[in-house]
Amino acid sequence: MIQQPAVDEARPAVDEARPANRGPKAAAGNRAALVAAAREVYAADGLDAPLSRIARRAGVGQGVLYRHFPDRDDIAAAVLGENVRQVEQAAAAEGATLAGVLGVVTWHLTQSAAFIGFLHADGASGRFRAQVRARELSGRVERAVRGCLPEGHRLGAPDAPDDLMLAVAMVSGAVTGPTREERERRALAGWRLLGVTVGPVRPFEGR
Structure with a gap:
């Protein structure tokens, strides 16, 4: 069972109302x-x-x-699509490296329980359409990261094609804690235990 990240104390309560509908x-x-x-x-x-x-x-x-958003999955896709686009943009950027892209992936893991959720088979709560969308988004993340794997990297072994996303899932399972800093510390410890180097944990900021 995946334990979702706790909310930072500084983060506003999610039920705090915004200004009224403007018509x-x-x-x-x-x-x-x-x-x-x-x-x-x-x-x-x-x-x-x-x-x-x-x-x-x-x-x-x-x-x-x-x-x-007529369907629950539509709004989830709108939100998660931006997370995935950042990973794809990081992977497509000039001079992109595996460590840098994994830093972006790890940033989103430490920021959002939803990003963790769609990377796992149980993240879509058994709804067929949600599962299909989750697989599509997860597949996009995998293709982006895999494209940055150096030749001969341990996560790119041809006889173990599932190792890359299994490693991401294993690290995401470690992303727990009351603050983003604690979640980052645990995520980096997970990568370290897997023998994988990760760059700075930050969002992708295109130039």
């Missing part, structure tokens, strides 16, 4: 507020957090949420 002409703003709220709620509570909590956090009604 039907603010559709784009409402969508952005919902995605931002979902990111915060999912980061703290994982992908099974109640949608009502996301709507309340965004300051809109659940009807507004469903107009923008």
